Amino acid sequence: MSAADLLARTAALAGRYLERLPSRPVGARADLAALRASLGGPLPARGTDPAEVLERLAADAEPGLVASAGPRYFGFVIGGSVPAALAADWLVTAWDQDAGLYACGPSVAVAEEVAAGWLLELLGLPATSSVGFVTGGQMANFTGLAAGRHAVLARAGWDVEEDGLAGAPLVNVVIGEEAHVTIVTSLRMLGLGGRRAVRVRTDGQGRMHVDELRRALASLSGPTIVCAQAGNVNTGAFDP
Structure with missing residues (x-):
C-alpha cells in the first residue's frame, strides 16, 4: 500500500469514528485486562506491514476509546477538537x-x-x-511557576538560572485548598517543595477567601508567589 493509500485509509477510519461519535457509548467498553491482551503481546521480532498495523490498531483500540470529543461527554475538562484543527494537525504531522x-x-x-x-x-x-x-496543563503550570520563581528571586538579587537554588532566598508559594494537582507537582519539580505550599481556605465553589489570602500574605516575608485559579475544574469558578 502506498503512503497516499495508507493516509486515505486512515482518513476513512477517522471519518467513520467521527460520524458515529454522537451515538456511540461515551465510556470505554473494554476493561484493562482486555486492552492489554489486544494491544500488547511479545515485542515483534520484525516489522509489520503498515496497513496491517493501522487496521489492527483501529480494531483493537476501539473498545477502549472514550467519546471525549462527542456531545454527551461531561467528564473532566476535555474539549473536543474542531474539524479545522484536526485537519491542520494531520497536515503539520505530514510536514514533520x-x-x-x-x-x-x-x-x-x-x-x-x-x-x-x-x-x-x-x-x-x-x-x-x-x-x-506547551503540551498541556502540567507544563503550563510548570512554566508559569518557573517564570514566577525567576521573577521573585531576581527582585531579591538572586539569579536562579545561573546560581541554582542552593543558598537562594526561600520562596513562599500560596495556593488555594482546591489548587489543581499539577501545581503541587510543578512545585516539586522546580525544587520549591510541594509540602511547603501555603494553602488558603476556599468557599463552596473552590475560590480562595480574600480575607484568608490577606492573612496568609501578611504572615509571610521574602519572595512570594500566589497561584490564583482561573476556572476550577469542578465548578469553573475563578479566584477573586
Missing part, C-alpha cells in the same frame, strides 16, 4: 517540521509567532509579552 528554530521550519515558526501575537491581542496583554506553547 521543527518549530524550535526558524532555520529548521520557517513556515511553522512564523505560524507560531503569528498565533502568539493573536493570543496577546485577544487577551489584552502587552505585545512584548513572551508566549510559549
Whole structure:
C-alpha cells in the first residue's frame, strides 16, 4: 500500500469514528485486562506491514476509546477538537517540521509567532509579552511557576538560572485548598517543595477567601508567589 493509500485509509477510519461519535457509548467498553491482551503481546521480532498495523490498531483500540470529543461527554475538562484543527494537525504531522528554530521550519515558526501575537491581542496583554506553547496543563503550570520563581528571586538579587537554588532566598508559594494537582507537582519539580505550599481556605465553589489570602500574605516575608485559579475544574469558578 502506498503512503497516499495508507493516509486515505486512515482518513476513512477517522471519518467513520467521527460520524458515529454522537451515538456511540461515551465510556470505554473494554476493561484493562482486555486492552492489554489486544494491544500488547511479545515485542515483534520484525516489522509489520503498515496497513496491517493501522487496521489492527483501529480494531483493537476501539473498545477502549472514550467519546471525549462527542456531545454527551461531561467528564473532566476535555474539549473536543474542531474539524479545522484536526485537519491542520494531520497536515503539520505530514510536514514533520521543527518549530524550535526558524532555520529548521520557517513556515511553522512564523505560524507560531503569528498565533502568539493573536493570543496577546485577544487577551489584552502587552505585545512584548513572551508566549510559549506547551503540551498541556502540567507544563503550563510548570512554566508559569518557573517564570514566577525567576521573577521573585531576581527582585531579591538572586539569579536562579545561573546560581541554582542552593543558598537562594526561600520562596513562599500560596495556593488555594482546591489548587489543581499539577501545581503541587510543578512545585516539586522546580525544587520549591510541594509540602511547603501555603494553602488558603476556599468557599463552596473552590475560590480562595480574600480575607484568608490577606492573612496568609501578611504572615509571610521574602519572595512570594500566589497561584490564583482561573476556572476550577469542578465548578469553573475563578479566584477573586
